[in-house]
Amino acid sequence: xxxxxxxxxxxxxxxxxxxxxxxxxxxxxxxxxxxxxxxxxxxxxxxxxxxxxxxxxxxxxxxxxxxxxxxxxxxxxxxxxxxxxxxxxxxxxxxxxxxxxxxxxxxxxxxxxxxxxxxxxxxxxxxxxxxxxxxxxxxxxxxxxxxxxxxxxxxxxxxxxxxxxxxxxxxxxxxxxxxxxxxxxxxxxxxxxxxxxxxxxxxxxxxxxxxxxxxxxxxxxxxxxxxxxxxxxxxxxxxxxxxxxxxxxxxxxxxxxxxxxxxxxxxxxxxxxxxxxxxxxxx
Numbered sequence: 001x002x003x004x005x006x007x008x009x010x011x012x013x014x015x016x017x018x019x020x021x022x023x024x025x026x027x028x029x030x031x032x033x034x035x036x037x038x039x040x041x042x043x044x045x046x047x048x049x050x051x052x053x054x055x056x057x058x059x060x061x062x063x064x065x066x067x068x069x070x071x072x073x074x075x076x077x078x079x080x081x082x083x084x085x086x087x088x089x090x091x092x093x094x095x096x097x098x099x100x101x102x103x104x105x106x107x108x109x110x111x112x113x114x115x116x117x118x119x120x121x122x123x124x125x126x127x128x129x130x131x132x133x134x135x136x137x138x139x140x141x142x143x144x145x146x147x148x149x150x151x152x153x154x155x156x157x158x159x160x161x162x163x164x165x166x167x168x169x170x171x172x173x174x175x176x177x178x179x180x181x182x183x184x185x186x187x188x189x190x191x192x193x194x195x196x197x198x199x200x201x202x203x204x205x206x207x208x209x210x211x212x213x214x215x216x217x218x219x220x221x222x223x224x225x226x227x228x229x230x231x232x233x234x235x236x237x238x239x240x241x242x243x244x245x246x247x248x249x250x251x252x253x254x255x256x257x258x259x260x261x262x263x264x265x266x267x268x269x270x271x272x273x274x275x276x277x278x279x280x281x282x283x
Contacts, residue, residue: 012177016185020047021097024188029095029121032196037092042081043099046071052095053241060279072278075238081109083249085282086116090245094120101125101139106152107205114200115251122150122195129191133172136163145193149202156208230276232262
């Protein structure tokens, strides 16, 4: 029987190849979201949460951090999680999945999540996952969840260089079936650090170096000459949803839609967020 099973597996396809994180996250997240809650998905990429009302991502173009083109079937704000262009408590719930392991300061990002959201869900790869699949070279931090707190340990250069070209990653993304795929997909809580938070997420940084300082106050939006030639496709309802939540880069003043220029602007016309399709360029 074991011999027959091995033969069958040789012709079996990887059943998880097109799986998205939401396939397992929804069982964790949806009990914390009410029917009329407004939800933001940060780092939405090519597999955004279907429950999100607004999406956010730093990379509108092709990037090694996702496996396909970005999806923009809903308003998509181009911004950094370390400076979110939204008003205080603009969202009832925030999903931030596989983002904080990349940022300069997870603590700063956590403060921003608490500022613009009332509750949320954070997920990052666990340290064991980075070792097994060789993804640590792309990350700034190894992450451990312990008793409701996320501990971020800054990678050394030597550690990052060691986490490349893992054969386990080849098995994970292979078109052919391998038993390890079952082991991985059925044990997400083992391979990922997960935290549902309310009020504010508990985050501790364990640093090797001082963070690089960023001056977001000087950021007045992306130069429109560098953006694709695409008309605004936001619906009136989507525009209304954004006008009640978008803010200047410091989060202090609301932004309003200006149809003639196809952008969101503040009352002083100091800041401008151009719109292309459903993308709002706030970084």
